[in-house]
Amino acid sequence: MKDIDLVLYNGDIITIDKHNNIENWVAIKQGRIFDLGKGDRYKDYLTEDVDAIDLKGKTLLPGFYDSHVHLVQTGLNLLSVDLSKVKSISEMQNIISEKAKNTPPGELIRGVGYDDTRVKEGRMPTRYELDACTSNHPVWINRVEYHISSVNSMALNRLNIPFDLDGIIRDERNLPDGRLIDKASSYIRGQILNSIPDKIRKEGVYKAIDQAIKKGVTSLGALEGGFVFHNRDAEFIIDNKKSFPIDVNLFYQTIDVEKVKAKGLDRIGGCIFLDGSFGSRNAALFEEYSDDKGNKGQLFFSQEELNHFILNAHKNNLQITVHAIGDRAIDQILSAYEYALDNYPRENHRHRIEHFEIPSDEDIKRAVKLNIVLSMQPAYEYYWGEKGDLYDRRLGIERRKKTNPLKKILDSGLTIAGGSDSDVTSIYPILGIHTAVNHPNTEYAISPLEGIKLFTINGAYAVFEDDIKGSIEKGKYGDLVILDKNPLEVDKERIKDIKVIGTIKEGNILYLD
Amino acid sequence: MAKLEIYLLGRVEVLWEGQSIIDQLSHKSIGILSYMAIKKDKSFSRNKIANIFWDSSDSNSSRYNLRYNIWSLRKIFKNNDEEVDLFIADKESIRFNDEFNIYVDAENFHHKIKNSKENTIKDLEYLKGLYKGEFLEGFYIKDSSEFNDWVFYEREKFQRNYIKILSKLVDHYKSIEEYQKAIDILENMININPLKEELYLQLIKIYIKLGDRDLALHHYKRCCTVLREELNIGPMEETKKIFNQIQKGEIPQEKKEKEIKIEIKVKKKKTNLNLHYTDENTLEQVLERINPDRDKKIIYTYTYPLGNIEYYWISEVVDRIIEDYPRNILKRLPKYYWQDLSLINSATEKYLEDILSSQEMMDNKIFKALEDLLSEISKDEPLVIILDYVDAIDKKSLEFIKYILYRERFKNMTLVLIGKDDEHENIEEIKKYFKVEG
Numbered sequence: 001m002k003d004i005d006l007v008l009y010n011g012d013i014i015t016i017d018k019h020n021n022i023e024n025w026v027a028i029k030q031g032r033i034f035d036l037g038k039g040d041r042y043k044d045y046l047t048e049d050v051d052a053i054d055l056k057g058k059t060l061l062p063g064f065y066d067s068h069v070h071l072v073q074t075g076l077n078l079l080s081v082d083l084s085k086v087k088s089i090s091e092m093q094n095i096i097s098e099k100a101k102n103t104p105p106g107e108l109i110r111g112v113g114y115d116d117t118r119v120k121e122g123r124m125p126t127r128y129e130l131d132a133c134t135s136n137h138p139v140w141i142n143r144v145e146y147h148i149s150s151v152n153s154m155a156l157n158r159l160n161i162p163f164d165l166d167g168i169i170r171d172e173r174n175l176p177d178g179r180l181i182d183k184a185s186s187y188i189r190g191q192i193l194n195s196i197p198d199k200i201r202k203e204g205v206y207k208a209i210d211q212a213i214k215k216g217v218t219s220l221g222a223l224e225g226g227f228v229f230h231n232r233d234a235e236f237i238i239d240n241k242k243s244f245p246i247d248v249n250l251f252y253q254t255i256d257v258e259k260v261k262a263k264g265l266d267r268i269g270g271c272i273f274l275d276g277s278f279g280s281r282n283a284a285l286f287e288e289y290s291d292d293k294g295n296k297g298q299l300f301f302s303q304e305e306l307n308h309f310i311l312n313a314h315k316n317n318l319q320i321t322v323h324a325i326g327d328r329a330i331d332q333i334l335s336a337y338e339y340a341l342d343n344y345p346r347e348n349h350r351h352r353i354e355h356f357e358i359p360s361d362e363d364i365k366r367a368v369k370l371n372i373v374l375s376m377q378p379a380y381e382y383y384w385g386e387k388g389d390l391y392d393r394r395l396g397i398e399r400r401k402k403t404n405p406l407k408k409i410l411d412s413g414l415t416i417a418g419g420s421d422s423d424v425t426s427i428y429p430i431l432g433i434h435t436a437v438n439h440p441n442t443e444y445a446i447s448p449l450e451g452i453k454l455f456t457i458n459g460a461y462a463v464f465e466d467d468i469k470g471s472i473e474k475g476k477y478g479d480l481v482i483l484d485k486n487p488l489e490v491d492k493e494r495i496k497d498i499k500v501i502g503t504i505k506e507g508n509i510l511y512l513d
Numbered sequence: 514m515a516k517l518e519i520y521l522l523g524r525v526e527v528l529w530e531g532q533s534i535i536d537q538l539s540h541k542s543i544g545i546l547s548y549m550a551i552k553k554d555k556s557f558s559r560n561k562i563a564n565i566f567w568d569s570s571d572s573n574s575s576r577y578n579l580r581y582n583i584w585s586l587r588k589i590f591k592n593n594d595e596e597v598d599l600f601i602a603d604k605e606s607i608r609f610n611d612e613f614n615i616y617v618d619a620e621n622f623h624h625k626i627k628n629s630k631e632n633t634i635k636d637l638e639y640l641k642g643l644y645k646g647e648f649l650e651g652f653y654i655k656d657s658s659e660f661n662d663w664v665f666y667e668r669e670k671f672q673r674n675y676i677k678i679l680s681k682l683v684d685h686y687k688s689i690e691e692y693q694k695a696i697d698i699l700e701n702m703i704n705i706n707p708l709k710e711e712l713y714l715q716l717i718k719i720y721i722k723l724g725d726r727d728l729a730l731h732h733y734k735r736c737c738t739v740l741r742e743e744l745n746i747g748p749m750e751e752t753k754k755i756f757n758q759i760q761k762g763e764i765p766q767e768k769k770e771k772e773i774k775i776e777i778k779v780k781k782k783k784t785n786l787n788l789h790y791t792d793e794n795t796l797e798q799v800l801e802r803i804n805p806d807r808d809k810k811i812i813y814t815y816t817y818p819l820g821n822i823e824y825y826w827i828s829e830v831v832d833r834i835i836e837d838y839p840r841n842i843l844k845r846l847p848k849y850y851w852q853d854l855s856l857i858n859s860a861t862e863k864y865l866e867d868i869l870s871s872q873e874m875m876d877n878k879i880f881k882a883l884e885d886l887l888s889e890i891s892k893d894e895p896l897v898i899i900l901d902y903v904d905a906i907d908k909k910s911l912e913f914i915k916y917i918l919y920r921e922r923f924k925n926m927t928l929v930l931i932g933k934d935d936e937h938e939n940i941e942e943i944k945k946y947f948k949v950e951g
Contacts, residue, residue, distance in 0.1 A: 136655060153662075154653055156665070157651075157652075157653040160647050162705050162709075163668075163672055164706065165706065175665050183744060186744050187708060187743070226741070226742045227741065254738065254741075255738060272741075300745045
């Protein structure tokens, strides 16, 4: 048979088609699935000039979707200095000094993950402390959640900061001491991210994509631009989208509907922060935090402002998504979607909510009525869901048992698309599937097949691509992942140990271990 | 007497007899000149200067270094015809020689503010013109923390004064209904601090005064987007209230005739830069006329009716230069050209290397960088730039053309504008101010 590019045979092929068929072989022609089946018929395609892979009993799945990735920042962070484990300012200084030795003079050194609450001094470093590390490089240290930062003198000199900005911390001489909060930190962040040339973005993004490929990802949702991030990140994705080896679907994190339309995009939003996070105790809750009496978190939009944005984007026929973690934020976005859909009913809008971490039963019912797609990150439960972990500390035992209720949501008929929120957690769909199946709250655990769907067909559905990707069916893209074990057959506790041994994009082998 | 000019507001520049000599000076010599220039009548302790610029733990070595730098400066500024030394110095102190003709923009700025309690609008405009950018912008001496702290201190002082001047000018132009001038200054202030909501509010109010509801709403939206994307906050109640009033039509719209008032009355200028206007059919004849010996380099650029993509044509010019000129020539040019032009054209990044670029989106930086670039490349080989076609040029690039026509920094360049519509507003705009060869 002419034009067949690749044949994979002798494996367990979990097709994720609507009948959940299992096949043994698949043939790809011109990037698409041409044929598949059981038995020996694949031999008809095994001519001399056809590439063939004997799966030797290994498992083949549709290529994974990671529906929630901050790709550019993940990439840039891979090029940055990890300060998440430092316990003191002097330890941080040693790491930055070492980095400076291997960094060409003048090149920015960026430290990420610094947590002032975990260093013994309990504060961000001053510019004098950073100047002691290097006088040849601009240095920029980000607090773990990016809202506070420090720069050294060289960086401060180059940034042309408006001195009347709120949030410039000063020394006894009334000179800026390098520590920046509030508007000043946002301004500096914007300036620095804007000054990072695209060649650096490219280096980081390709590194991140390479890691994603090794985890079996063939499509991802890149949530870029806006607050905490930078619009140049989104522009970078627009400019380079076609050259990436895997599919990258951009979500432009802006409220500027006209801009998104002008760029020919058909979706808007991403991490448009309706509230904060549990880590920062500013995810918006109806009840106070268990470890911070009186604090119920924060809503960053008024209902009126949110309604206006959602209605405007909806009327412009865009797919919308926003970040809502706490139940109060979830209530707010559901109200906004209700407002828009009541006024302008639209079928098949596939509007989404990112995170949806602690919905009430009523919220789930409202989401069903609105037919909302939920973009959730099961691996949060792996890191934060056990007793004594973050959810437990912030929310207490009762509410901890209500987080990420995957099964309840799927049973209600809603679609969940799985993601990592990289680099909050790394791009690692197998871990996401494992955690969804082994949810700390067993009543919310889902089956391995449902877990796989989160990261395949549901991911495709969440970006209107379920007709071309997300399952192994004739005519769909030849996007595949080879696993060393079958997730439907191994002990569910061992799913996370499954290795990706091959990743194929439209019939091209991107990775083969 | 030969004149020494030291410009500290913006990127540092030192002119000697009208020629830039910045490349002949060491980094520390520039620092010493700058430090002394800001108070050019003052006598400075040699020890103090030595300690600022060199490691104070070794006082002998730092004094030797200072002596060497002073000697180098004296050598550069020695005028054979006159026996006037730049410095008057003894073992303990050093100062500029009063007899030396020295101009310092920052000192002039400071002097003007200090000696005039109630600055006239003319004074304020003059001061605005002096401020070309941040004090010693981009200038940094590693291992001289005291000097760098001094730069921060002075930079803040100048910036705050500059903002005050701009605010006064905005108030003035609003009071006499010269709204376009107020708008231009507010845009400049937003460039400096894009997170200041009050500036957007003032813009919105001006457009309401002008009766331009659409632009008022545009700036409201712009304000909301900036606040949301940079700070994740919504606008102040006052801003929202005005927006709601505009939406509901509660704000009376004044007649648009007021816009007529904002037109600047200028005398048509004959520019030294050769400027031609033609259509496609007669381009060859124009080129025959202006380039009879075919010894001029021709850069052909296009614009397209793409809507108003800002800086499109400027970016096109930069692209053509990068494509048409050898890399080794471009590589030799000062890096700030590329640094400032990278704001609009990422192709310049290959000439940037590791510079952390300043990102202040100020037109004058981009304009100045391209002007300098064109000036540099047309020095040895006369240059003809053809713009095909001017009807579709973006507004920023049109402003740039006016900018270079006004400033007349180069004589070796000819600009040929190809147009389809003789009465198009773009060519009309240029013809309004400049004499154009037909």
